[in-house]
Amino acid sequence: MTSFESDYNNGAHPDVLQHLIETNNSPSVSYGYDEWSELAREKIRLACQAPEAVVQFLVGGTQTNATVIDALLPSYAGVIATETAHINVHESGAIEASGHKVITLPSHNGKMDAEDLCKYLKTFHADPTWEHMVFPGMVYITFPTELGTVYQAAEIEQIYSICQQYNIPLFIDGARLGYGLASTECNFDLPWLAHHCNAFYIGGTKVGALCGEAVVFPQGKAPHMFFTIVKRHGALLAKGRLVGIQFNALFSNNLYLKISQYVIEKAMRLRQLFIDAGFPVKDSPTNQQFVILTNQQKEKLMSQVLFETWETIDTNHTLCRFVTSWATTETDLKELQKAINRLKK
Amino acid sequence: MTSFESDYNNGAHPDVLQHLIETNNSPSVSYGYDEWSELAREKIRLACQAPEAVVQFLVGGTQTNATVIDALLPSYAGVIATETAHINVHESGAIEASGHKVITLPSHNGKMDAEDLCKYLKTFHADPTWEHMVFPGMVYITFPTELGTVYQAAEIEQIYSICQQYNIPLFIDGARLGYGLASTECNFDLPWLAHHCNAFYIGGTKVGALCGEAVVFPQGKAPHMFFTIVKRHGALLAKGRLVGIQFNALFSNNLYLKISQYVIEKAMRLRQLFIDAGFPVKDSPTNQQFVILTNQQKEKLMSQVLFETWETIDTNHTLCRFVTSWATTETDLKELQKAINRLKK
Amino acid sequence: MTSFESDYNNGAHPDVLQHLIETNNSPSVSYGYDEWSELAREKIRLACQAPEAVVQFLVGGTQTNATVIDALLPSYAGVIATETAHINVHESGAIEASGHKVITLPSHNGKMDAEDLCKYLKTFHADPTWEHMVFPGMVYITFPTELGTVYQAAEIEQIYSICQQYNIPLFIDGARLGYGLASTECNFDLPWLAHHCNAFYIGGTKVGALCGEAVVFPQGKAPHMFFTIVKRHGALLAKGRLVGIQFNALFSNNLYLKISQYVIEKAMRLRQLFIDAGFPVKDSPTNQQFVILTNQQKEKLMSQVLFETWETIDTNHTLCRFVTSWATTETDLKELQKAINRLKK
């Protein structure tokens, strides 16, 4: 059945797979020191216009968040995030597993508000009991957010500036980074992002790879003993090439951005299908589209295409999520359109 | 240059890669609930003659050890292992990262001695201060061991029996499981192993896969909330199919065992080359061969084939490790033979 | 200067000190197995009308929360508490240090609302992604709360009932338990409390002791290996008698309740002084009184008596905290009254 369930329900983008195939019989050294990983790192540095950047490949998103946050924080410190942040909601406590509190700020349509952050830090440092509290040691935001929204350059600029003022790093979770950058609402590019945070990762799993995330420390300072920390988190691949080869493909011929643009174009088309049919849709400029259906419509539609139930709105309405990916085709959209049309009868 | 450095310096076995290729365009559900993972689980149950077994796919060895040990132990307990155990030496403290002590027993050529274990547990439980000590909550052994040796059935039987007596689980690290089972010195098979421990894993990374380890709880009782624990350890793949597909290939047509036998055959040939040339070799019936070279010989050989320096023996001798893999060819062995011959001149 | 800063700014209540003096020269066994600890445990069981109760003495409040919560939770689970809970705000991340998330619910004047709890648990268990989230493994409330308020019997009953329904323990932090029980707004007693939770602690430090908290598992089931867990948390005193002797005094001749009543009587008098002088006071029936002062009044009053600044209300007003203790005297209250009168001039 046509599926809009998620962007990790398919294999690799054909070009990524092709590079895995063509390199398969070449021997290499292990643990990420292979030639393709090296090439991929160099291409990422170039794409980021960050020639000093340290790039480390990890396997999955939760693992990457847990490893990087643990590496950036001293044992006693916590990480500031929104209430809806992936690390606060959907990582089974992986951050706390390393001893770190997730300190939450309100979510504004998935985004952190610079004013909230400023107020929190100001209040914390003015509090006479601050030494009895968890020290806010870094800031975590997602781009695009868990709700599919995107920060504007000015918003990130403000957050980063506050971080600099308090001398704490800003880390950006880019599990779906490409879709944020390819969104028409985004007013910056990859190099800009790389110059407005201390660490971020370029999500591979959800943008055409089989697995893999590329952590970037753009200013070139990886946390001390980062390799050991990665290993200690069980995040080091013996065949590190597996991720390096995929990123080498993704950052050749602009593939990462091309996939992202393709997926966004499909998402906008999908969105328009619902709008044209008169369904209320949430504001989301990326590849996750949120549509309000009556429970009856939801049931009917679900029998024809696959998608996710996101949130109960009231006894009669449900917020549903439809996601596009590199594997979404014209045919898929046509199937969806037909199914939507059948709803109206 | 011809390489005997490790069994994780190559890509996937061609049949494994082929299955990744042929499934790439089929959509699936995520997190390991896909059809191929399901098929692979069923084939593994069959190969283990353990129809009730719970099988969970993880990504790498250190991650698997850390996740399974954390899942099997209560917070206050430790894991018993030999001093040379991978978890004690080469996992950057991943076990301690979850709060668990590695309690060490002497290594007998890489193996744990049942008598040592029995004595330790007896002494612990007789100690009036035992409540001030780390409770020994499980036993970890590797098969084959880090030194390439293999346990005999009777040895594992004794260890397992002691575990049962003390009501603590036995977990077997099978990062190179196939090479142990394919060794001529091994006097049991996979089903026998599955019936003589509480948990073990079938290593994929080092036996033909790009990544992936299959954890098996043969009696069918996974630790409570194991899925959440896996996620909390950053060990859950969004595209769980990546590992499932590979194990589906490895456990079709007996491929896992065939690869293992091929690799062992090559290892025994490699071993014989050194023996024939009069070099002292350590007792190892698996795919890691340990040869004593003079430093001069080592340097000369290293300029012609790749291998690892393992241990300094004295000021003039070094123990060197040569490893075979699915990618080792006849040509590789011939290259090595030539290089060895050149040493003697 | 007369101080209302806190209830831990003085030594021990004279009767507690006296018992330390009179027992000082008697030898005893260590680690809490001494005769006075045994007597104290028995008296606490009696006072709780819980003959099966397990009682363990620990040293301080944060330590007790961290130890008990870690003991009650499996590694992957979190503890539900209000946003204003001590464990969420003022314990420097001691709960997260053991790997556990504090899952927060709104604070209603310091209290958890049974409806909020019920809704949270219902939503969690209905969520299809629940396995990716932190399992809510227990509930923590404080009595009296951090804001000085007290739960009514019906409120605790509802919370406990929800816990039972979801089969998770309810733990009550009683750092100031006596003051809650002695409050005129409290409609239950110690035995009632002991029968409406799975674990609680009787605070000593803030109610007349030099240090020490008595953890009670009223149904008699301490967590497995609790002694070892206590030691692992650095919470085991070699001279366990230090706390046992103090609790033996506190639970002889009804001293614990008598101290509590004395302190509450002083607190109500203090409260009335502010009310009579026309100052807005927050609703608090226990020994922490919260008064709104203009910043000018605050400065003037601070030059005459000691108290704590609690919260900025607006640019011109501050919420101030005044606390009574066993050491608060009539003279102290008269000093305060004079100082308040001087404010009005």
Add this chain to the structure above:
Amino acid sequence: MTSFESDYNNGAHPDVLQHLIETNNSPSVSYGYDEWSELAREKIRLACQAPEAVVQFLVGGTQTNATVIDALLPSYAGVIATETAHINVHESGAIEASGHKVITLPSHNGKMDAEDLCKYLKTFHADPTWEHMVFPGMVYITFPTELGTVYQAAEIEQIYSICQQYNIPLFIDGARLGYGLASTECNFDLPWLAHHCNAFYIGGTKVGALCGEAVVFPQGKAPHMFFTIVKRHGALLAKGRLVGIQFNALFSNNLYLKISQYVIEKAMRLRQLFIDAGFPVKDSPTNQQFVILTNQQKEKLMSQVLFETWETIDTNHTLCRFVTSWATTETDLKELQKAINRLKK
């Protein structure tokens, strides 16, 4: 019955108790900022001839070890100790609970050998796989050791020098520090010790206090955010004065050393009693004496005086431990002498 079971089976030394009594009614600030804690800190700095020293009071030994070690180590590092070290054997895994491995070296009669240490560090740093191992981030020794032995100045000097060479701190566990310093075999004093390590603690619990250990960072650099780390470990007393007052007494009029000398004198007398009666005694110049008894003798003696069974030597002999403390009297020794004499008949 006369007891030689331990040095923590009695109350406080009378002078310590007296100071608790005389200060009891004076108010103070909390968390260790009180005047007596301040006085005690200053006296300790003086006694150590370390005017820049940072001194922090904690409650117990295991807690102190866990807190200081966690504070001195980055998350990924471990602590080097002997196999017999308290942190390795008798702290229920408190070090691992913070994620740190205890890396063990052989015990030479309880002591670490500088050569073993040097070799370990050299080998570690020369190992090409060192990044896969636990980084040795500090060294822990006990003075006197768990077996009652004392390091010579030259031995500590060598260990400290190696630590400096590798730029890692040396931490000395002084749970029984006084008894080491008062031993006739000790060839240095407190100021010398303070200048030959990076951190150490002065044990109070076993040397006349009810509880309390004084951590000293002699060069004046406490770990960053140490107060918060202490709180996070549940090691912060609300009534911090409890420990400060006791150390103020212990470091007035040279009391700490006087108690230590008294106890050592009694220990040497006790030792001589056994030697005179022809019993084999282990080499121990401090307050723990180890005597070999036949099992029959042990049973008979145990019916008359209290002591601890330490270790089974063979089927017929047991190593027994006899400990003196500030409370050990002439009468106690006479009772023991009589009991020993009765053994010979």
